[in-house]
Amino acid sequence: MKKTLADIDVKGKKVLVRVDYNVPLDANLKITNDKRIMATLPTIEYLLKKNAAIILMSHLGRPKGKVVPEMSLKPVAVRLGEVLGKPVKFVGGDCISAESKKAAKDLKPGQILLLENLRFHSEEEGKNAAGEKDKSSMDAFAKDLASMGEVFVQDAFGTVHRSHASTAGIVKYTKDAAAGFLVEKELKFLGEALEKPVRPFLAILGGAKVSDKINVIENLLGKVDSIIIGGAMAYTFLKAQGVSTGTSLVEDDKLDLALDLLKKAKERKVNFLLPVDHVITNKVDFASKSVPSDAVVETTIDEAIRDGFMGVDIGIKSIEKFAEVVKSAKTIVWNGPLGIFEIDEFSKGTVEIAKMVADATDEGAISVVGGGDSVSAVKKAGVDKRISHISTGGGASLEFLEGKDLPGIAALPDKK
Numbered sequence: 001m002k003k004t005l006a007d008i009d010v011k012g013k014k015v016l017v018r019v020d021y022n023v024p025l026d027a028n029l030k031i032t033n034d035k036r037i038m039a040t041l042p043t044i045e046y047l048l049k050k051n052a053a054i055i056l057m058s059h060l061g062r063p064k065g066k067v068v069p070e071m072s073l074k075p076v077a078v079r080l081g082e083v084l085g086k087p088v089k090f091v092g093g094d095c096i097s098a099e100s101k102k103a104a105k106d107l108k109p110g111q112i113l114l115l116e117n118l119r120f121h122s123e124e125e126g127k128n129a130a131g132e133k134d135k136s137s138m139d140a141f142a143k144d145l146a147s148m149g150e151v152f153v154q155d156a157f158g159t160v161h162r163s164h165a166s167t168a169g170i171v172k173y174t175k176d177a178a179a180g181f182l183v184e185k186e187l188k189f190l191g192e193a194l195e196k197p198v199r200p201f202l203a204i205l206g207g208a209k210v211s212d213k214i215n216v217i218e219n220l221l222g223k224v225d226s227i228i229i230g231g232a233m234a235y236t237f238l239k240a241q242g243v244s245t246g247t248s249l250v251e252d253d254k255l256d257l258a259l260d261l262l263k264k265a266k267e268r269k270v271n272f273l274l275p276v277d278h279v280i281t282n283k284v285d286f287a288s289k290s291v292p293s294d295a296v297v298e299t300t301i302d303e304a305i306r307d308g309f310m311g312v313d314i315g316i317k318s319i320e321k322f323a324e325v326v327k328s329a330k331t332i333v334w335n336g337p338l339g340i341f342e343i344d345e346f347s348k349g350t351v352e353i354a355k356m357v358a359d360a361t362d363e364g365a366i367s368v369v370g371g372g373d374s375v376s377a378v379k380k381a382g383v384d385k386r387i388s389h390i391s392t393g394g395g396a397s398l399e400f401l402e403g404k405d406l407p408g409i410a411a412l413p414d415k416k
Contacts, residue, residue, distance in 0.1 A: 002187070002412045003178040005046060005153060012109050014053045016149035017043065017180065018166050018408075020156035020392065021058035021076045021114075029070065031079050036158075039392055041083070043155045043180035044112070053107040055149050056080075056088075056114045057095070057166050058156065065122025065131060067093065077114045089113040094120065096144045104148035118145075124165045142169030155180025158393040160408030161400075167408035177412050182392065187409070189389035190400050193333050193368050199225055202329035204353065206231030206336030207373070210254045214261075215402035216335070221264050226271035226325050230314055230338030230349065234274050237262065238303055246280065246305035273322060276303050277315030279339065279346060284312065289343050297345065313339030314349035326356040330364070335371040335398060341380065342373075351381040358383035370397030 019040045024032045031037075047054050061071040077090035089107070091100045095115035107113050118124040123141035128134035142165035146152070152174040154160065159167050160183065171177045179187065193201075201224045205213055210233050220227060229237060232249040239245045240258035265272035283295035291297065299315045300306075314322075326332065334357060341350035354377050361367045369378055370391035378384045391397040396406060 001415045002409060003176075003415050004184045005043060005178050005180050007415060008151060008176045008178045010047060010052045010151055010153075011050045012052065013151050014055060014104070014107065014149040015047055015151045015153055016055045016057060016145065016170070016174065017047070017153045018156045018159070018170075019056050019058050020158040021056075021073060022060050022158065023076060025070075025075060029075050031075055034079055034083070036392065037076065037080055037083065039182050040155055040180070043153065043182060044084070046181065047153075048110060048112075051109040053109050054112045055104050055107065056112065057118055057145065058114070059119040059124065059159070059166075060117050061119070063117060063119050065119070065125075065127065065129070067120045068117075071117055071120075073114055073117050080112075080114065084112070086112070090116075092116055096121070096141070101148060118164075118166050125162075126164060138165045138169055141165045143173045146170050146173030150175050152177040153180045154178070154408055154412060155182045156408070157183050157186040157391070157396050159396070160393065160406045161396040161404070163407035168411040171411040171413075179409070179412055183409070185389070186391060186393065186397070189366070189368050190370075190391065190397060193331055193366065194223060194401070194403075197223070197331035198366060199331065200325075200329050201331040202226045202228065202325055202333075204228045204230070204326075204332065204334040204336075204338075204357075206233065206338045206350070207371075208232040208249060210236045210251055210258060213336070213398075214254075214257065215404075216398060217261055218264070219401065219403040220333075221261070221268055221270055224270060226273065226329070227265070228273045228322050228325065228353075230275060230318075230353075231336055232311070233336070234314075235305075235311055237274055244304045244306070245311065246307055246309040248305055248311040271325065273325060274303070275311075275314045275318040276321055277301065277317040278303070278305055278311040279313035279315055279349070280305050280309040280311055282309050284310070284340070284343070291343065291345050312343075312346040313341075319349055319352050322353060323356055326353065326360055327363075329360055330366070332357055332360060332365055332367045333401065334367070334369045334374055335401065337373045337377050341377050347377075347380065350377045354378045354381035354383050358386035361386055361388055370394065370401070
C-alpha cells in the first residue's frame with residue numbers, strides 16, 4: 001500500500017504536484033474540455049487548506065523536447081485560476097529557468113505556481129538534448145525539478161505508466177512523496193476490482209486489435225468469471241474458429257493466439273462471450289465518420305458475415321445475450337467500445353451495453369470504465385454519472401489491467 005496525501009505532513013510546505021493537464025486546445029488555444037483540470041481539485045484544495053505552497057507540473061502534447069508556443073500551459077493556468085477563484089502564477093518558456101526557480105522560491109503558503117510544459121525538455125522523457133536515451137540527463141532534470149519543493153505528490157494517473165523525470169525520477173530527490181487523491185482513487189477502484197472483486201466478475205473488452213489487449217485478456221482470464229469481447233477484436237476470434245468475417249478488420253497473424261486464449265478460457269472455466277450477430281455494411285467513410293448514402297446496412301442472422309461486408313457493431317441478439325451476464329455481474333471492468341460507436345448508426349451496441357452497466361451499478365455492482373473511447377461511450381449514452389469510477393488514464397489503466405507495475409506508482413514510498 002502506497003503512502004497517500006493524508007499520510008504526509010504538508011502544512012506550510014512547498015509541495016510539488018505532478019498533474020495531468022494534457023488538455024485539448026482549439027485553434028485559438030482555448031481549452032475545449034477541462035475535465036482533467038477539475039479532477040485535480042480535491043488534491044489542490046486539500047493542500048490550500050493545509051496552507052501549502054503548491055507548485056504544479058504537467059506536460060501538454062508532444063513537443064519532442066522543443067519549445068512549441070502552441071503547447072504552452074498558460075491557458076491552463078488561466079482556467080485553473082478561474083475555477084479556484086484565485087490567481088495561478090505562471091512563468092512561460094522553461095520550467096527550470098532561473099525565472100521559474102525564483103518564482104518557486106518566492107512562492108508563499110496558500111499560493112499556486114504552474115510550471116511550463118515539462119516536455120519542452122527532452123530530458124523529461126529520459127533523453128538528452130539530442131533526443132537519445134540518457135538516464136543521467138533525466139536524473140539531472142528530475143533533481144532540478146525537485147530542488148523547487150520539499151514534498152512530491154503524484155496526482156497524474158494518466159502518466160504513471162511512464163518512467164519519466166517528473167513521474168518516477170523525482171521521488172528520490174524529495175524529502176517525502178505520496179499519491180494524491182486522484183491517484184489514490186484510481187488505485188482503490190482498479191486495485192480492488194482486480195484483487196478483491198465481488199463476484200460474479202465481468203470484463204468487457206472492445207477496440208480494434210487483439211494485439212492491443214493480449215496481455216489484458218491473459219491477465220484477466222485468471223481473475224474473471226466472464227469476459228465479453230466486442231469491437232473489431234471479436235472478428236479475429238470468430239475467424240480463428242472458422243467463421244466467415246467478410247471484409248471485417250481481422251489480425252490474420254493473431255489467429256493462433258486467439259485460439260490459444262479461447263482454450264485457456266475453457267480450461268479456467270471462464271465464460272468467454274463473442275457476438276452472435278452483427279450490424280454490417282459494405283461502405284464506411286472513416287474520414288468523415290459517416291455512412292455513404294449508397295451504403296447497404298443490415299444485420300446478420302448469426303455470427304457469419306458475408307463477402308463484401310464488414311462488421312461495424314454488435315446486433316440485437318448479441319445485446320440480449322450479453323445483457324444476461326451484465327445484469328448478474330457484481331464487479332464490471334470495461335475497456336474499449338463494441339463497434340464504431342463514433343458513427344451514430346453503429347453506436348447502438350456500445351450505448352446499450354453502457355446503459356446495462358449503469359443499471360447494474362444502480363443495483364449495487366461496482367463498475368470501472370477506462371480508456372478514452374469507453375469513457376466517450378458512457379458519456380454518449382448519458383450514463384457517466386451512474387458509473388462507479390471512470391478512469392482518467394487510458395494507457396495507465398490498460399497497463400494496470402495487464403498486471404504491470406506502473407513506474408510512477410512503484411517509485412512512491414509504501415505506508416509504514
